[in-house]
Amino acid sequence: MSDLPTQAQVVIVGGGIVGCSVAYHLTRRGITDVLLLERRQLTCGTTWHAAGLVGQLRATRNMTRLAQYTTDLYTGLEAETGQATGFSQRGSLAVAWGQGRWEELRRGAAMARRFGLEVNELAPDEAAALWPGLAVNDLVGAVHLPRDGQTNPVDTTMALAKGARQRGARIIEGVQVSSIRVEGGRATGVEVIGPDGAPVSIAAETVVNCAGMWGRDLAARAGATVPLHAAEHFYVVTEAIPGLPRDLPVLRDPGNCIYVKEDAGKLMIGCFEPVAKPWPARGEDIPDTFCFDELPEDWEHLEPILDAAIRRVPQLEHTGLQVFFNGPESFTPDDRYLLGETPEVRNLFVAAGFNSIGIQSAGGAGVVLADWIADGHPPMDLWDVDIRRMMPFQRNRRYLRDRTVETLGLLYAMHWPHRQPETARPVRTSALHERLEAAGACFGELAGWERPNWFAPNGVAPVYEYSYGRQNWFPYSAAEHRAVREAVSLFDQSSFAKLLVQGRDALAVLDRLSTARMDVPVGRVVYTQWLNPRGGIEADVTVTRLGRDRFMVVSPGACQTRDRAWVERHIRDGEACVVTDVTSGIATIGLMGPNSRDLMQRLTDADLSDAAFPFMTSQEIEVGYALVRAARVTYVGELGWELYVPTEFARGVYDAIIAAAGDDLGLTHAGYHALHSLRLEGGYRSFGHDISDEDTPLEAGLGFTVAWDKGDFIGRDALLKAREANRARGGPTRRLVSIRLDDPEPLLHHEEPVWHGDTCVGAVAVGMYGHTLGAAVGLAWIEHPEGVTAEWISRGDFRVEIAGVRHPARLSLKPFYDPTRARVRG
Template sequence: MDISDVDIRRMQPFQSNRHYLHDRTVEGLGLLYAMHWPFRQYETARDVRRSPLHDRLAACGACFGEAAGWERPNWYAPDGVEPQYAYSYGRQNWFAYAAEEHRAVREGVGLFDQTSFAKFLLQGRDAEAVLNRVCANNVAVPVGKVVYTPWLNPRGGIEADLTVTRMAPDQFLIVTSVTSQTRDFHWLSTHIPDDAHAFLTDVTSAYSVLGVMGPSSRQLLSTLTPADLSNAAFPFGTSKEIEMGYAWVRASRITYVGELGWELYIPTEYAVPIYDRLVEAGAEFGLKHCGYHAMNSLRLEKGYRHWGHDITDEDTPLEAGLGFTVAWDKPGGFIGREALLKQKEAGPLRKRLVGFVLDDPEPLLYHDEPIYRDGVMAGCTTSAMFGHTVGRSVCLGYVHADTGVTASDLKRSRFEIDIAGQRVSARPSLRAFVDPKHERVRG
């Protein structure tokens, strides 16, 4: 039974504040029978957590949404446009602005404020052993390597989806979703043996994070640091401390949008000066501020998963198409290995996460739309957005079949997605719709 909706770990400590509970509860109950517009934002109990760059971003036209109390730019309004939502089930007022942000990342360079991502530090002489038992992937890697990995439960279900960066022989930085901060900290804490020399600290507030993403990101950043950012010196999956302005910044070459880029982990007190330098230097390269609606569109075109929507503790890496994140034979194994091996040996999977793109460029997808395979309901979408590179809505969704779901079966099947009672034909794929060979990411 899925009890995630009542899991206390979904909450943040501030959400037990009585003032917060009073204001949010009144609004939540009041909206119970109201129209549940796509992208609707709560209006009460806002401005709880702010990035150091909040005022700078607001001055650039940011329209903020809220996630786990954080005020985050969802989209940016151009000069003369009020940064407020006009809700509808069609193309909302921000659609064209998010499209411009999307294209800036695909064609030039975009700037994301990713400060809200949860960040933990695991330190100690047993840190590697503890983390390698919890991670399905192998984190026994050289210093400066970034590893994408799930954390699994004994059933093989995905408890967390995150990155681990080895900062030193006895020090690891863990970066996970904003909404998973309490849950993931608790999960790792409970899997540190009492006699282990390993100490976990939440350092979310210690760092501001800027994502500099797009084909021109290397050129832009090279004007701000003496560090060699070439592919040979700084390949994908690498993390280094580099000089920038008057500060040292941890630059990690990873991406959630499917383009060349770096995430910059900046000690909080240096964030504003570094941001100002980036924006000033970025003018030459057409740097554009980008929000989370554009990020969602970009990541779905690449088929990047989002925990809580596309993957949960009831889905395994094999079902979710994340088998490449599993180090099957690493010394000591990992939690969930036996269950995964059993599933792997059982034959074709009875459910698989599949990407879909609509044939018709007009309809919009959101999530939880029924998926039909040869006229029979076979699953539901998990997340969706309009893909501005492919020019139509894209989504992820699980396809179920008692006889197993194979690539050849998908290819010869006819798929439709039900949108408000109308079935629209869709093309399935187990690969990304944009840059399926990941050449842009690794260029």
Template structure:
């Protein structure tokens, strides 16, 4: 009979490597009242059959930090627990078969240098020298990471579980959670049932959903959206191969394959382009250490290419053909953090085949978050609050998961769009834009016009690491915004209404700006955390004495609304998502005023409608509200119109615009214009760990307000001085392109990396933003340095500035 307590500080649901890591790290922080419940046996879901590849380099600095932590932890676990983890640093090689893939690897190598990961770019012959079994006939090059490793997944999990037990955690196998009790936004306890028929209840202060591919179902029990779907994952293990010795892990992503030598045998695994979702209608109740049916026809193309790539496989017998399930999320990033729907439900699942390499770091980060109540650093890439409510839809997940598994090894081209599960969220202008040649991208489920195809041009992406087929289109749209007038759809941006008798006082507490302003005033502002980091970057418009409209980036609407709701306290306010209620058209450029005057009797002059104000207007035969703000650095207005009149307003503006030569534009143009103006991009240039003063946004914080979240940290940083500055860079060579994560080189040394990058079509070169350490230095000393940007291994001289390189005094914006 299970020996379980009647109360626990936390109940962890799921005994795979993730659940074991969370338990381990909580007890390491001193938590003893920890219970982990596993429905069958530890590791019996996905962990037991994982390949155990443990790489260091991930797509962002913080994800790399977590992966490196995992490595270091696994190297020490055996000494602590006596359980052998099998961890060894064997190195890894990724081989490219095309010039495009080689460009990607070179950029990844630059990123590794920026993140402090040891990396070597190697030629085909050097690939062969390190991996003699490989056929390199069409290999174009590769990268070698000497400190990458591999390990025994099940034993890593068992070692973490033992470490947790040694510090007081209760780890109980063969006990299933059958019900989760809730009151309002909190869970109060879990009902459990043992395989022996016994049952009971554990009251708890919080739970952690580490249920792996069962995570979506456990999420439903807690009222939380956890979008993930199990997919079949295939690999083979050969018979013992004579003379086969320890080798680096090898990845050949152009053939969707990875190779791992283990005990004289070779494991070949695949991330094929068209994956097979599994158990869409639910995982069998008795699933435990189960294999799925073989599907040799599905795996055969991978094996055929592998036999050519590694000829010794032709002679080796197949010992095991394995098919096991793993869970995948809609964007190939795992789910971590405090669930937005509840105040004491935490999530750590959906690890997209990187659970072993991620588990140590993810467990550490979540445990620290649970301990402190604040994220230990920016976890926006994996924060569960990035998921949109509709993404838990079963049909959507089944369709999207056919693609996401294969995307792990697909070319990671800039601007690459998902091909599956499209068309779910459409703005009121969607069909109008499609008719005019708009090429849609998908963002947080929204279909958004990214660029406009010319007559006769195929309205589709042709991907590359160099200038893509839309480069000229975006240059033309950029020129229209800078020299004439352009119009683009911003309906996807989040709109949150804050209303009630305490609305003004609440906004003044939750935000850094001053919201004691007249009706119609627009305030650009940030929501700060207690360290002065930026939780949200928004514009706030006062609609009435008791109502404000908070406009957020599309992907962070839920996170920003949740942040506000969690800080309501005793304020009398109601917070409502009204995103779908209004369409928004941005009309921007030197002739924006002229166009609006053609379709509306309203006065758009500086006297009546100065920058930073909104007014209700007539437009065509309808009504709208115009906000005089800009994200492209030009004179312009955002036109908010109720969804029922949106089509009419689009047609009115479009037809009038023909007389001015107006251009329809897309989101790519908006990015190229904003980077010239030095406007920050939330999630890249500004995050929860970037101090608002170091981000150069001190002007948006009203330090004399008596009380707001983050005030003490702002005043402290002002007194202590900046440790980093966000600089704007422009390459002196007009040819190379910048995206993000390229290393910043100051006086010959790597000091950081670009947080974002795009092409400045007006200024004539690629541009970027990035933080540079500056402790004890003046701005002049920082700018007096020589800066270069490492672009795929080539250092390119760059100009640096603290002020916007385009219209530094904002004279055009206020014209």
């Protein structure tokens, strides 16, 4: 403690593999004034007992890129540092004993090939030859990734620490950080517990929370949200097995919740059981003294898993067990880790909550976080793991504990399309929840919101039956879709994030952020993007001018935290502008379809004609006994209005709508599955699904939102350069396009590779079944070095690969449905 410095450029809290990776990569970026503080000893929390698996294939392109980087890093780490790591690339073998699991694995294999990973699809007998002793009588197939690896977690951490030290980082063990210092909304250092128990301050420009299980509480004391909770994680190690091959790939049998790894002539059997055990079980604090500790054995809990392991590897029945291990690991509410600068506190970064994949994620997470700190922005789209996706309520301990029961097992559960979490629900319900429930709503969850995804008719239970094919809700959602196209439907869109931006300088702030012109007449609704200086899309919003100095910003529910932080961080010193989150105070009801005007006219005396109430305008009108802000906008490609209703009036307005509809207008309820199938037919974009901070409006097909002549805005210079380059070649080399299958049977979900002849040119970003078009439809990112132009697309021969089968597809720069947007202006 006597050699503890009083300041450092970057202070990292936590000496697990992730903290050491962040230190290592910061020094590689030239930031060498790095101080890593570990409360006890390096690796003593979770890292030391990790299984050390290093897989490369993740659910999305960028997460796979990070996993690939980790593998490449570990390959050369020992040679660089002189510290042994135990890393070897023995491969992995995932087996499937049901058609659903086999389709999941084959879809993953198609993604792997697109990402440049070596992958083999195997018949059961081929899997048995690769993994001797494997029972394959019930298997449908297997997928083998030869370059997957395994490593010694402690040795690998020590190598990262050594590499960081070699470039100047200081790593001090036995120092407990008690709090993060915050001044003026910025992290300015940490407080540690001195040898006499008194606090000692260390100043820093940047603080990085890599505290693992302790990360939530440390962040909460600084006013930041880091939602994670530990769960007990079990594995056993057998006695030595004579003749056991030393080069066995890691075996994954997700259907039986197990993985099996050869380790020094023994087998380690680990599990991700469907019902986990949160730890601590009753919300107690994790002991500060925890250091290389083990949790109590629980043979009863593990018995079903061991039985499954014996069925898959029969020789285990006659093999003794040498070790029963139980240790804690951190899990997040959505099974994705937490990375980036916290929205509440500037210069406070987080890398925590790694959901049992910390070893394979550490390299990639470390390098991108170091880049983020060094450059002031993430180096790629990291929305999958960006901490700004989290909501403040999600640091609630009871919520986290209840959700953790499920999230551990989800790692190996079937990743069905549209699968919904089952625990810690409901959390956030709209004012219309009970009425929608009575109408047959089957609710999904987004950012804690209970949202109706589809409506079950009388006599049908509103419960999901998952598959990769047409799920049980398919015909009911199709009927909702058709009602929007042919009559009128009601959507509960209360989960939209709603921000009031007010003050003398509100216009200047929003105009500086937005691609579109904000100085518009009061009542005008403007669709716009907010960009970063590189021209990438940071937010996709509508802005309604409510008054001279008052605006309402509406964005997707998942972006509530992110978008508020983006505005607040771009208010300059001295500017009079205040951002107020009014999401909870305003319900939103969408009335969409060709009969929406007739229905609305029964509800209000206001003139709703096209001349009096044009498209993309907003007015305050009377509906029922309420004053409602009605916006004539659409996300489904039909005439419609969004009604913004004070929450306490929402039920009354809903009741008035139902009463006014009668039997002649064809009013139905519609859910988010129908909304997405409608919006994809119409080519409407969605942040986080189709567009991200890596994508410019020109690439995303949103150039029409850019007011080139309005003056400066963030990202304008980058867009001007991109526009000139596009003109020179005839179009961008990368473009978001509408895509439609020719065959009406296959379904699109996401990440399906798109082929042009024998060349993979991109992938589907998101897909649904287009009930008006009669085939699966979606949006896809396509690349072509000479420009993704209409002429090149017209040459055809495009195919989408789904579980190993390539299906003919059509591409278009314009939406397949109503490309001129005539219907929304009807």
